[in-house]
Amino acid sequence: MERLPNVMKTILLDHGSGGRASQQLIGEVFLRYLDDPVLHRLEDCAVLEAQTGRLAFSTDSYVVDPIFFPGGNIGELAVNGTINDLAMRGARPLCLSLGLILEEGLAVDDLERIIAAIAGAGKTAGVPIVTGDTKVVPRGKADKIFINTSGIGVVDSDCEITADRAGKGDRIILSGTLADHGITILTRRAGLKVAGDLKSDTMALHTLVALLNSKLSGAVHTLRDPTRGGLATTLSEIAEATNLCMMLDETAIPIRPAVAAACELMGLDPLYLANEGKCTALVAADKADKVLALMRSTREGRDAAVIGEVTADYPGRVVLKTAIGGERLVEPLSGEPLPRIC
């Protein structure tokens, strides 16, 4: 990595003024990593080719604390998170915008690591950053860095993946292990040293979704990524939207032993913890085996499991069949703020 000029060791207010210092920051940090030719035009907005198909549009701000954590940093989280929001409607992500709010005094080295992670995640996913904006606020008026990414995608005409398509009998598939991202952030923030290898699962899921769409068109009715509020809250939303019951089998939910142990230690229910590289798929019962096998054939979905079924038992509710044979009502997250998890 080339050394930056000495003058640019920390972010100054001037870097957000729109003048010379802003241009220097853009040129020497951002454009070194972000190489999309549309972005390099540095116009007020990006102009892209015309697209065939419906447009998908999503936005997410990322305020995670800490900004660096095992398995990633706020940069790749911001790229993968918005790609996944697009993918959850079956969209092929086309491009992203990048809006940065920087706190005066942020180390430029840290910013550079984050921009490199953004560029890397964008390249891995094949989704370029095509337009951006940077603001700087005085010390103490933000916390290091907040990132907004918005994304445009294209939804093919035969693709209809929405919450209200879920139906009775659908199988509920989780694409991988539960709560990895949430428990990693929370143990890190609490300064806990826990045994085992906790790390964020941040990962883009659009190629997995595209594979399902192309090989098993129509099989997937609903997709959601259980981020804030976790699996419990995400499934509650689907239960409410459909007025059906999401009946989960506790023993079927994949969770790493280290994650389960850390949740136990901190008194947290993994059903409420955020996941960043996982999705919940509600799929036609007669296609569930095929969807599961296809998911498991991929890197993103190798730990996928059928974790439950859509029933009419408790309309609008999520219910957990526990390991000891009971049934427990699972409420959406309420009154337990877990801030800055993403």
Place this chain on the structure above:
Amino acid sequence: MERLPNVMKTILLDHGSGGRASQQLIGEVFLRYLDDPVLHRLEDCAVLEAQTGRLAFSTDSYVVDPIFFPGGNIGELAVNGTINDLAMRGARPLCLSLGLILEEGLAVDDLERIIAAIAGAGKTAGVPIVTGDTKVVPRGKADKIFINTSGIGVVDSDCEITADRAGKGDRIILSGTLADHGITILTRRAGLKVAGDLKSDTMALHTLVALLNSKLSGAVHTLRDPTRGGLATTLSEIAEATNLCMMLDETAIPIRPAVAAACELMGLDPLYLANEGKCTALVAADKADKVLALMRSTREGRDAAVIGEVTADYPGRVVLKTAIGGERLVEPLSGEPLPRIC
């Protein structure tokens, strides 16, 4: 305005957790004002109709301090600002996303005023908010509210408005008076009581641009909104992009007496202050009169004036012919941070 439940007077961390409290905030504050049916689906992303034509995509974060100011607040600024970024490439704005970062403790009344302003500005402009996201950070980790808006627009195939289309002989037109927004924010922040009626010029310019495109197709070569860094910095960027000289006539630049007086008082050069409802148009010399007349026939452009000409005199530079007949080199903004102006 209906009263909100007593429990919701200030923003709590829980409002950003993605659970019940988030849903309550979305339902009782956001969706009361923002009424687009696509937004009301509350899916992870919006799905829009297919569009004919190239897509324009822009993002901007707004961190203005104070959040309420004469002439507007951070809400309409965020809507109009991103609409204008799209319009500066000749795009018809289609829709916006809304990303909010709220500080714990923000008064819900203030948030509601801002959301109402966002909804109002969106309606006035005919550009709906179709997708959104809200995060809450602990007290002291942000300053009240930061807003990101990203926008999608459509650029017609015969429309080509870019910095590098400006040519020698082009006239430089400013669509209205200079520095209104910047001086309003700065005097307000300094607690200065100044004589005269200072207020922000925040305003969407896309209908003005659409009118120019439809009536005088091809006449406008380059459009920029002189926001951060002001007219001086914006024109410097065009001068550098074209390697031509932007020769300005000081006496021709429209500025309100109250703005000029406040700039004098604060020792600020209005050429460097932000404008939020103005654009700079570089237009073919033989069409300049028609563009000017058309602009002046609109509410947005009634104070428009030809303020200079593109020449080859000082390549890559902005030069001001002063009132007393001299020539002054105008550098882009440097070393004078004017933070949180937008």
